[in-house]
Amino acid sequence: MSAASDPILFEAVSTPPRSLSDRGMRWLVVLSCLGAAIPAVLFTLLGAWPVLPFLGIEVLLVLFLVTLHRRWTKAAREVVRLTEGRLLVSTADGRGGRRVTEFEPYWTRVALEEEVEGSPRLLLVQRGRRVELGGFLAPEEKRDLARALSAALSRYRNPVFDNPQLR
CATH class of the missing domain: 2.30.29.30 (Pleckstrin-homology domain (PH domain)/Phosphotyrosine-binding domain (PTB))
Incomplete structure:
Protein backbone atom coordinates (compact mmCIF):
# COMPACT_ATOMS: atom_id res chain seq x y z
CA MET A 1 0.00 0.00 0.00
CA PRO A 17 -2.34 31.75 18.08
CA ARG A 18 -3.01 34.83 16.00
CA SER A 19 -4.23 37.50 18.34
CA LEU A 20 -4.17 40.35 15.81
CA SER A 21 -6.99 40.05 13.27
CA ASP A 22 -7.19 41.98 10.01
CA ARG A 23 -9.45 44.50 11.69
CA GLY A 24 -6.97 44.83 14.55
CA MET A 25 -4.16 45.38 12.05
CA ARG A 26 -6.12 48.22 10.46
CA TRP A 27 -6.62 49.78 13.90
CA LEU A 28 -2.90 49.41 14.61
CA VAL A 29 -2.06 51.25 11.38
CA VAL A 30 -4.49 54.06 12.15
CA LEU A 31 -3.38 54.45 15.76
CA SER A 32 0.31 54.29 14.82
CA CYS A 33 -0.14 57.02 12.22
CA LEU A 34 -2.12 59.16 14.66
CA GLY A 35 0.46 58.51 17.36
CA ALA A 36 3.24 59.67 15.06
CA ALA A 37 1.24 62.66 13.78
CA ILE A 38 0.99 64.28 17.21
CA PRO A 39 4.76 64.52 17.80
CA ALA A 40 5.23 65.41 14.12
CA VAL A 41 3.00 68.48 14.55
CA LEU A 42 4.72 69.44 17.81
CA PHE A 43 8.21 69.11 16.35
CA THR A 44 7.19 71.08 13.27
CA LEU A 45 5.80 73.90 15.43
CA LEU A 46 9.03 73.94 17.44
CA GLY A 47 11.08 74.15 14.26
CA ALA A 48 12.59 70.65 14.56
CA TRP A 49 11.24 69.48 11.20
CA PRO A 50 14.30 67.23 10.47
CA VAL A 51 12.80 64.77 13.00
CA LEU A 52 9.81 64.05 10.71
CA PRO A 53 11.50 61.49 8.42
CA PHE A 54 12.68 59.54 11.45
CA LEU A 55 9.13 59.42 12.85
CA GLY A 56 7.86 58.13 9.51
CA ILE A 57 10.62 55.54 9.26
CA GLU A 58 9.89 54.29 12.80
CA VAL A 59 6.18 53.87 12.06
CA LEU A 60 6.88 52.09 8.77
CA LEU A 61 9.44 49.82 10.41
CA VAL A 62 7.06 48.83 13.23
CA LEU A 63 4.22 48.14 10.81
CA PHE A 64 6.53 46.16 8.52
CA LEU A 65 7.76 44.00 11.38
CA VAL A 66 4.23 43.35 12.67
CA THR A 67 3.12 42.40 9.14
CA LEU A 68 6.11 40.09 8.75
CA HIS A 69 5.37 38.42 12.09
CA ARG A 70 1.72 37.92 11.12
CA ARG A 71 2.79 36.31 7.83
CA TRP A 72 5.19 33.96 9.62
CA THR A 73 2.62 32.88 12.19
CA LYS A 74 0.04 32.30 9.46
CA ALA A 75 2.36 29.89 7.66
Whole structure:
Protein backbone atom coordinates (compact mmCIF):
# COMPACT_ATOMS: atom_id res chain seq x y z
CA MET A 1 0.00 0.00 0.00
CA SER A 2 1.41 3.39 -0.87
CA ALA A 3 1.79 6.22 1.61
CA ALA A 4 -0.81 8.31 -0.21
CA SER A 5 -3.56 5.70 0.17
CA ASP A 6 -2.91 4.75 3.79
CA PRO A 7 -5.93 5.47 5.98
CA ILE A 8 -5.36 8.20 8.54
CA LEU A 9 -5.95 6.82 12.03
CA PHE A 10 -5.17 10.05 13.91
CA GLU A 11 -4.32 13.58 12.87
CA ALA A 12 -3.70 16.70 14.92
CA VAL A 13 -2.87 20.10 13.42
CA SER A 14 -1.63 22.90 15.65
CA THR A 15 -0.96 26.48 14.65
CA PRO A 16 0.30 29.44 16.66
CA PRO A 17 -2.34 31.75 18.08
CA ARG A 18 -3.01 34.83 16.00
CA SER A 19 -4.23 37.50 18.34
CA LEU A 20 -4.17 40.35 15.81
CA SER A 21 -6.99 40.05 13.27
CA ASP A 22 -7.19 41.98 10.01
CA ARG A 23 -9.45 44.50 11.69
CA GLY A 24 -6.97 44.83 14.55
CA MET A 25 -4.16 45.38 12.05
CA ARG A 26 -6.12 48.22 10.46
CA TRP A 27 -6.62 49.78 13.90
CA LEU A 28 -2.90 49.41 14.61
CA VAL A 29 -2.06 51.25 11.38
CA VAL A 30 -4.49 54.06 12.15
CA LEU A 31 -3.38 54.45 15.76
CA SER A 32 0.31 54.29 14.82
CA CYS A 33 -0.14 57.02 12.22
CA LEU A 34 -2.12 59.16 14.66
CA GLY A 35 0.46 58.51 17.36
CA ALA A 36 3.24 59.67 15.06
CA ALA A 37 1.24 62.66 13.78
CA ILE A 38 0.99 64.28 17.21
CA PRO A 39 4.76 64.52 17.80
CA ALA A 40 5.23 65.41 14.12
CA VAL A 41 3.00 68.48 14.55
CA LEU A 42 4.72 69.44 17.81
CA PHE A 43 8.21 69.11 16.35
CA THR A 44 7.19 71.08 13.27
CA LEU A 45 5.80 73.90 15.43
CA LEU A 46 9.03 73.94 17.44
CA GLY A 47 11.08 74.15 14.26
CA ALA A 48 12.59 70.65 14.56
CA TRP A 49 11.24 69.48 11.20
CA PRO A 50 14.30 67.23 10.47
CA VAL A 51 12.80 64.77 13.00
CA LEU A 52 9.81 64.05 10.71
CA PRO A 53 11.50 61.49 8.42
CA PHE A 54 12.68 59.54 11.45
CA LEU A 55 9.13 59.42 12.85
CA GLY A 56 7.86 58.13 9.51
CA ILE A 57 10.62 55.54 9.26
CA GLU A 58 9.89 54.29 12.80
CA VAL A 59 6.18 53.87 12.06
CA LEU A 60 6.88 52.09 8.77
CA LEU A 61 9.44 49.82 10.41
CA VAL A 62 7.06 48.83 13.23
CA LEU A 63 4.22 48.14 10.81
CA PHE A 64 6.53 46.16 8.52
CA LEU A 65 7.76 44.00 11.38
CA VAL A 66 4.23 43.35 12.67
CA THR A 67 3.12 42.40 9.14
CA LEU A 68 6.11 40.09 8.75
CA HIS A 69 5.37 38.42 12.09
CA ARG A 70 1.72 37.92 11.12
CA ARG A 71 2.79 36.31 7.83
CA TRP A 72 5.19 33.96 9.62
CA THR A 73 2.62 32.88 12.19
CA LYS A 74 0.04 32.30 9.46
CA ALA A 75 2.36 29.89 7.66
CA ALA A 76 3.62 28.07 10.76
CA ARG A 77 2.01 24.74 11.64
CA GLU A 78 2.64 21.34 13.12
CA VAL A 79 0.89 18.20 11.90
CA VAL A 80 0.96 14.85 13.71
CA ARG A 81 -0.43 12.06 11.53
CA LEU A 82 -0.77 8.39 12.42
CA THR A 83 -1.34 6.00 9.52
CA GLU A 84 -0.91 2.27 9.10
CA GLY A 85 2.78 1.69 9.63
CA ARG A 86 4.08 5.15 10.42
CA LEU A 87 3.71 8.21 12.60
CA LEU A 88 4.69 11.45 10.87
CA VAL A 89 5.46 14.74 12.57
CA SER A 90 5.62 17.55 10.05
CA THR A 91 6.68 20.96 11.33
CA ALA A 92 6.78 24.12 9.24
CA ASP A 93 8.02 27.40 10.62
CA GLY A 94 6.76 30.55 9.00
CA ARG A 95 10.04 31.34 7.31
CA GLY A 96 9.94 28.39 4.91
CA GLY A 97 11.78 25.83 7.03
CA ARG A 98 10.28 22.35 7.10
CA ARG A 99 11.09 19.29 9.16
CA VAL A 100 9.46 15.89 8.75
CA THR A 101 10.19 13.17 11.27
CA GLU A 102 8.94 9.64 10.83
CA PHE A 103 8.45 7.16 13.65
CA GLU A 104 7.46 3.51 13.82
CA PRO A 105 4.18 3.82 15.76
CA TYR A 106 4.44 0.44 17.45
CA TRP A 107 7.63 1.45 19.28
CA THR A 108 6.87 5.11 19.86
CA ARG A 109 5.68 6.38 23.21
CA VAL A 110 4.30 9.73 24.29
CA ALA A 111 6.03 11.43 27.21
CA LEU A 112 4.71 14.48 29.01
CA GLU A 113 7.40 16.00 31.21
CA GLU A 114 5.83 18.29 33.77
CA GLU A 115 8.15 21.13 34.66
CA VAL A 116 8.11 22.88 38.01
CA GLU A 117 7.74 26.30 36.41
CA GLY A 118 6.31 26.94 32.99
CA SER A 119 4.73 24.75 30.38
CA PRO A 120 5.11 20.97 30.27
CA ARG A 121 7.09 19.39 27.43
CA LEU A 122 5.29 16.95 25.14
CA LEU A 123 7.69 14.47 23.55
CA LEU A 124 7.58 11.54 21.18
CA VAL A 125 10.27 9.04 22.16
CA GLN A 126 11.53 6.07 20.17
CA ARG A 127 14.86 4.34 20.83
CA GLY A 128 16.62 7.43 22.09
CA ARG A 129 15.13 9.79 19.50
CA ARG A 130 13.10 12.55 21.06
CA VAL A 131 10.96 15.08 19.21
CA GLU A 132 9.11 17.82 21.02
CA LEU A 133 5.51 18.46 20.00
CA GLY A 134 3.06 21.24 20.63
CA GLY A 135 5.35 24.23 20.75
CA PHE A 136 2.34 26.40 19.88
CA LEU A 137 0.02 24.88 22.45
CA ALA A 138 -1.01 25.98 25.93
CA PRO A 139 -0.25 23.58 28.82
CA GLU A 140 -3.79 22.15 28.96
CA GLU A 141 -3.84 21.68 25.19
CA LYS A 142 -0.53 19.78 25.41
CA ARG A 143 -2.06 17.48 28.01
CA ASP A 144 -5.12 16.91 25.80
CA LEU A 145 -2.92 16.14 22.79
CA ALA A 146 -0.83 13.74 24.89
CA ARG A 147 -3.96 11.87 26.03
CA ALA A 148 -5.44 11.71 22.52
CA LEU A 149 -2.19 10.62 20.87
CA SER A 150 -1.52 8.02 23.57
CA ALA A 151 -5.03 6.61 23.08
CA ALA A 152 -4.56 6.50 19.29
CA LEU A 153 -1.21 4.71 19.63
CA SER A 154 -2.76 2.28 22.11
CA ARG A 155 -5.59 1.50 19.67
CA TYR A 156 -2.98 1.00 16.95
CA ARG A 157 -0.96 -1.43 19.07
CA ASN A 158 -4.00 -3.32 20.39
CA PRO A 159 -6.58 -3.49 17.62
CA VAL A 160 -10.04 -4.84 18.38
CA PHE A 161 -11.20 -7.36 15.83
CA ASP A 162 -14.94 -7.70 15.39
CA ASN A 163 -15.25 -11.18 13.99
CA PRO A 164 -18.66 -12.76 14.56
CA GLN A 165 -17.21 -16.24 14.11
CA LEU A 166 -15.07 -15.80 17.23
CA ARG A 167 -17.96 -14.98 19.54
